Structures are given as structure tokens and as C-alpha cells.
Amino acid sequence: MTFRDFLGHAQKFLDEAESLPEGLAETALMRYYCASLVFSWIALEAFVNDMMGDFAALPVGLFSLHERAFLEEKAVEFVVKGPDLGQFSLSGRREFHRVDEKIMFLIAKFGKGTTIDKGSTWWQKFEASKDKRNKIVHPRKDEPVDIAAQDARDALDVACEVIRVISRSVWGKEADL
């Protein structure tokens, strides 16, 4: 599935919630909102990971070791045996990074001078939506999951907006959503 499929699922869950009969319990509606919000974030992550994959597919040597490790989400290790003894190299161990870090990297490295303004509207909305997503995917009993229709709509808007910002910055053209 591509990021577009996931965006489609997010939209579909929102549409379905809106077509449900009125007076339905809030918990019933929240299932749809949560699903929609999570699909929006999956879409964004799919897009970002695929773009990282495009650069990771390029020949070794084009990027520094740390950049290569970041692109492939692998750890850098200090080699203590074998022919590369005493050097740093890419280990087989996975080292995952947060989606916001990947966005920062993609724009800083391939954005041709564009930078992220953390005070900008899109970044602020991104952070707010990320907090909502974290409440769903990392639930705690003392932090109730309270997701409304607007949160799901915001997440979808944020995913689309961030995808547009990254594609414009890296490819020089907006992704066709």
C-alpha cells in the first residue's frame, strides 16, 4: 500500500463516522476518529520512509557514515575485530528514528536551503496532532483518550500539508494527493 491508500483509509473512516446515525454514543464514534487519525499518521510515515528509501538506495559513499546510518535506520558501531578493526561502520542492528527527526533531516539535507521554522503554523499543527496520536498509540490509564472529529480532520490535514511541504522542498514539486 502507498501513502495515498492510507490517506484514503483515513478519509473513509471520517466519512463513515459522519454518515452514522445521530445520537450514537461518543465511544462508538471515537473508534472511527481514532482509526482515521492513525491512518493519517501511517500515510505520513509511509511517505517519509519511502523518501528516505529513495536516498538509501543510492550507492554507498554518497553520504557520510552517520547519514547512511540514519537513512537506513541502522546503528553505527565501533569495530573491534576483523579487517575494519578500529573503524566505525554500519551495524546490522536497527536504530529507528522519530518521524519528525526524519522530516528535519530530509529538509536540512535535500531541501536546497529550505529550513524548518518550528514556530510556523504547519509545524505547530504537526506537533499538536502528534500529541493526539501519541495518546492513542501509547495509552495510559491516567491520560484518557479523548479524540473528536476535529482531531481526526486535523490529522488528515496535517498529513497532507506535511507531505506537500516535504515534496516541494525535496523534489521541487508537490506530491499529487
Add this chain to the structure above:
Amino acid sequence: MITAWSYVAGLLQGDAQRLKVHLRVPNPAKGAPDPLNAVEMSRFKHDEDPQTYRGLGTRSALKDRQRMAQVFLARSKDAGATLDKKLLNKAVSQVVGVKALQKGYTT
């Protein structure tokens, strides 16, 4: 398709081993009836592509020729390689990645 194939044939004139692989018809990918894996190619779409994109090898615009040339180049590196989804994805990723780098990057 043909222009990309013949371009790669020219490009590999200095590498007899890869040229030999390139000139040989590949085995069909798993589940594919044809060596070119036409179904997978027609389904192919990169995130960068418009939603109306009709797949690899269906048009002869510069972008499509570049992608097909990279597919053939990638395949020529491994005598046992088939034109499966993984190879197509990697080859097109390389083209998209190089084109993005070409527009500028921070060292």
C-alpha cells in the same frame, strides 16, 4: 523500453560480464508469466508520480526512459536477477534519489 534497453547495451560495451547478462532474457519473476513482468511494471507507481501514471515502460518520456535504463542497469549486475517488484522499486528509487540530489543538497 527499447530505447532504454539499447542505451544500456551501449553503456555496457566496456563491461563484458554485465553486457552478457543484459543481452540474456531474464527468468520470469516468481508468479509472473513473462520475463519483463509486464503486470508488475504496469502496476508500478512511485510516490512522486501523478495518480494517472500508467506504470513503467508504457511511455517514452525522459523520466520513463531514465527509469527503464536504471532497471536494465540494475538487472545487469546480477545474472540471477529477475524483474521483480523489489528490483523495480530499487531502480526507480535510485533515479528519483539522484534527480533530487541533482537539484542540490547540503554537504
